[in-house]
Amino acid sequence: MKVQIDYDLCMGDGNCNKVCPEVFAYDDDQLIGRVIVDEVPPELEDRVRRAAEECAPGAIVIKE
Ligand code: SF4
Known part of the structure; x- marks a missing residue:
């Protein structure tokens, strides 16, 4: 699995970052x-x- 954020x-x-700090940092x-x-x-x-x-705005894009 790969994951991106749509900025x-x-x-x-x-x-x-709160749900999965191992994968998401907060800038x-x-x-x-x-x-x-x-x-x-x-x-x-x-x-x-x-x-x-x-993610309320649906900014997290998962690619399986
Ligand atoms: S809007 Fe979504 S991608 Fe952006 S910080 Fe919040 S949970 Fe993360």
Whole structure:
């Protein structure tokens, strides 16, 4: 699984970082989420899916 953030949509609430800090960082300077891994480890895939579901503007794009 790979994951990206659509920066046209991200509203910077930092929820993805709270749900899965192993995959999403929060950029305090730009006030947006950041993906910090190339490939999502299998054991974190469910939490990345949850982060995507909870991302209000739908900015988290998952590629299986
Ligand atoms: S949860 Fe969505 S809107 Fe919030 S910081 Fe992450 S990508 Fe951006």
